[in-house]
Amino acid sequence: MSQIVIASGLGSGRVVFLAKGSKTGAVAWGGLIEVSEVAADDARAAELLAIAEADAATQNEVVEPYLIDVEDKGGQLRPTKYREVIRCLGPTVREDLGKQAEGTSA
Amino acid sequence: MYRYDEHDHALVQDRVTQFRRQVERRMAGEISEEQFRPLRLMNGLYLQLHAYMLRVAIPYGTLDSRQMRKLAYISRRYDKGYGHFTTRQNIQYNWPKLEETPDILAELAEVEMHAIQTSGNCIRNVTSDQYAGAAKGEIEDPRIWCEIARQWSTLHPEFSFLPRKFKIAITGCDNDRAAVKVHDIGMIMKRDASGEVGFEVIVGGGLGRTPFVGKTIREFLPKEHFLSYLEAILRVYNQLGRRDNKYKARIKVTLHETGKEEFTRLVEEEWMQIKDSTLKLPKEEVDRIAKHFEPPAFKAVPEVAPTVDARAASDAGFASWLRHNIFEHKTQGYSIANISVKPMGEAPGDATAEQMDAMADLADEFSFSELRVTHSQNVVLPHVEREALPALYDKLVEAGLATANLGLLSDIICCPGLDYCALANARSIPIAMKIAERFTPAKQEEIGDLQIKISGCINACGHHHVGHIGILGVDRKGEEHYQVQLGGSATEEAALGKILGRGFSADEVVEVVDKIIATYLDIREDGEEFIETFRRVGQTPFKERVYGTA
Numbered sequence: 001m002s003q004i005v006i007a008s009g010l011g012s013g014r015v016v017f018l019a020k021g022s023k024t025g026a027v028a029w030g031g032l033i034e035v036s037e038v039a040a041d042d043a044r045a046a047e048l049l050a051i052a053e054a055d056a057a058t059q060n061e062v063v064e065p066y067l068i069d070v071e072d073k074g075g076q077l078r079p080t081k082y083r084e085v086i087r088c089l090g091p092t093v094r095e096d097l098g099k100q101a102e103g104t105s106a
Numbered sequence: 107m108y109r110y111d112e113h114d115h116a117l118v119q120d121r122v123t124q125f126r127r128q129v130e131r132r133m134a135g136e137i138s139e140e141q142f143r144p145l146r147l148m149n150g151l152y153l154q155l156h157a158y159m160l161r162v163a164i165p166y167g168t169l170d171s172r173q174m175r176k177l178a179y180i181s182r183r184y185d186k187g188y189g190h191f192t193t194r195q196n197i198q199y200n201w202p203k204l205e206e207t208p209d210i211l212a213e214l215a216e217v218e219m220h221a222i223q224t225s226g227n228c229i230r231n232v233t234s235d236q237y238a239g240a241a242k243g244e245i246e247d248p249r250i251w252c253e254i255a256r257q258w259s260t261l262h263p264e265f266s267f268l269p270r271k272f273k274i275a276i277t278g279c280d281n282d283r284a285a286v287k288v289h290d291i292g293m294i295m296k297r298d299a300s301g302e303v304g305f306e307v308i309v310g311g312g313l314g315r316t317p318f319v320g321k322t323i324r325e326f327l328p329k330e331h332f333l334s335y336l337e338a339i340l341r342v343y344n345q346l347g348r349r350d351n352k353y354k355a356r357i358k359v360t361l362h363e364t365g366k367e368e369f370t371r372l373v374e375e376e377w378m379q380i381k382d383s384t385l386k387l388p389k390e391e392v393d394r395i396a397k398h399f400e401p402p403a404f405k406a407v408p409e410v411a412p413t414v415d416a417r418a419a420s421d422a423g424f425a426s427w428l429r430h431n432i433f434e435h436k437t438q439g440y441s442i443a444n445i446s447v448k449p450m451g452e453a454p455g456d457a458t459a460e461q462m463d464a465m466a467d468l469a470d471e472f473s474f475s476e477l478r479v480t481h482s483q484n485v486v487l488p489h490v491e492r493e494a495l496p497a498l499y500d501k502l503v504e505a506g507l508a509t510a511n512l513g514l515l516s517d518i519i520c521c522p523g524l525d526y527c528a529l530a531n532a533r534s535i536p537i538a539m540k541i542a543e544r545f546t547p548a549k550q551e552e553i554g555d556l557q558i559k560i561s562g563c564i565n566a567c568g569h570h571h572v573g574h575i576g577i578l579g580v581d582r583k584g585e586e587h588y589q590v591q592l593g594g595s596a597t598e599e600a601a602l603g604k605i606l607g608r609g610f611s612a613d614e615v616v617e618v619v620d621k622i623i624a625t626y627l628d629i630r631e632d633g634e635e636f637i638e639t640f641r642r643v644g645q646t647p648f649k650e651r652v653y654g655t656a
Binding site: 008010011012013014015056057058059060063064080081082083086087090091092093094097098 | 132133134135138139153154155156157158186201202203204205453524525526531533535536539581584585586
């Protein structure tokens with residue numbers, strides 16, 4: 001199962017994604033799931049998580065990073081668990097709020 | 107209502123300053139998230155699914171129009187234009203930014219509000235009967251005692267790191283609207299044989315993973331010993347309560363494992379040592395607090411209200427609102443008006459900034475500027491002159507706040523669930539909305555009093571254990587799934603619901619509720635409410651209809 005790293009922005013609390021090309025000392029976070037660096041196996045996922053955790057501990061940009069499972073659905077990355085789908089979109093009862101209201105998708 | 111003195115102002119202002127500095131230090135990286143987390147939680151700031159969430163205390167659910175306007179302003183200025191009234195008579199904002207929370211706390215302090223002790227293992231906001239000071243049959247206004255408890259428990263050094271969070275509810279009526287029997291401590295004001303007023307003390311109630319109805323450990327506590335007895339209970343709990351397992355750390359488990367008799371003995375033993383200490387309440391101090399809760403200047407008006415009767419005779423919508431949302435007031439010619447925050451198609455308990463402003467305006471015009479927030483996630487105008495009810499109703503209709511469903515099926519208690527909450531396993535709001543939409547207002551009226559309560563996880567913020575119909579969202583193999591319970595009650599006849607059987611998918615659960623209600627309508631006797639029918643017949647007929655077999 002493919003995995004990506006998700007976290008919350010320290011100042012905003014908003015959901016952010018560990019971006020492609022991130023490595024220790026040069027980490028980028030984006031607000032769209034599409035920017036995510038995708039780990040194809042558990043070993044790579046552990047590496048990404050370690051990079052994210054080190055960044056969270058030192059750079060004061062994000063908090064509470066963790067891995068989520070994703071799949072490719074019609075060319076778009078999508079979390080496999082509904083909890084993370086909701087997290088990546090926004091409240092299902094308020095489609096005017098969250099990332100879904102910003103025209104982004106999960 | 108209570109107004110801050112200089113000590114209250116200083117304490118809250120100091121906390122704002124302190125938290126502002128803590129946030130600055132966190133943003134600058136001077137403290138880690140691990141160090142910061144307990145500090146932000148002490149100020150009611152959680153990190154949820156989509157953003158931070160700030161929980162603001164509304165002490166015992168009482169607020170005035172100026173405070174409600176401030177809550178509206180904060181939702182507009184710092185959030186997304188709405189707030190969520192909770193089952194603990196608080197309000198939650200779902201989208202604040204960390205950097206702005208000190209400013210929000212400063213705004214709150216301007217109107218004598220705060221977020222202190224709305225999280226953490228401490229004594230939380232003391233809750234009460236939303237009709238306190240207005241209810242017919244009330245022995246005494248319980249908010250006097252809530253306020254005394256608030257002052258005693260705020261930043262209490264001995265009870266700032268309890269084994270687990272601690273919730274106290276106090277009512278002044280036999281008719282329990284504050285769910286006191288499912289709180290860590292519940293207190294019911296009563297008279298002894300001599301007519302003296304005191305409290306029945308109930309301990310160890312609670313919902314969540316291990317639900318219990320509380321047990322009475324003292325039939326009558328004289329008022330002067332209110333604080334010393336609370337302190338004795340907390341002290342015993344603080345010493346005995348488990349810290350090795352958070353799921354077994356609440357006082358309900360302590361009481362259960364220790365045994366009521368032994369627990370009571372320990373409390374009484376502790377109390378004997380402190381009952382005549384400085385915790386013994388001098389009458390003049392109680393009187394000083396009580397002055398804040400003196401009734402407003404009611405007019406001498408007749409009990410009959412001809413315009414109300416005339417309007418009810420000609421306007422079915424008004425008549426329905428009158429029947430369901432209006433309660434009897436202790437003062438002749440006045441009524442208690444409930445504003446349902448459960449309009450069709452909206453999340454239970456969510457109010458927009460415009461609605462909050464409208465409620466504040468109506469409080470000024472009709473209710474001596476007073477409002478209450480209920481644990482059922484509605485709002486109350488506690489003191490409305492009966493003759494003014496038609497005018498109030500018209501303005502509520504204009505504001506979209508005249509839903510006439512208090513106590514009916516669509517007056518659903520519902521936690522934020524997985525739409526917002528990081529702890530939730532399943533969504534609860536969409537289930538509540540679908541159930542409410544399934545039944546027309548006329549059908550709901552035919553069904554009568556029915557309390558549906560929905561939680562998105564076992565923590566039970568939606569009080570599902572004490573719903574006549576309780577619904578619990580669970581995660582089953584990665585899918586949202588719902589267990590249904592029947593027969594719960596949070597009143598003076600408190601009872602925990604029993605699980606009906608195997609759970610259901612989100613698509614099935616509304617159909618299941620429909621079948622349960624159809625069963626009730628088929629078998630109820632004349633004038634029998636749902637809970638009475640359930641108590642008479644038990645689960646069998648409901649199971650048969652839902653599962654096709656008992």
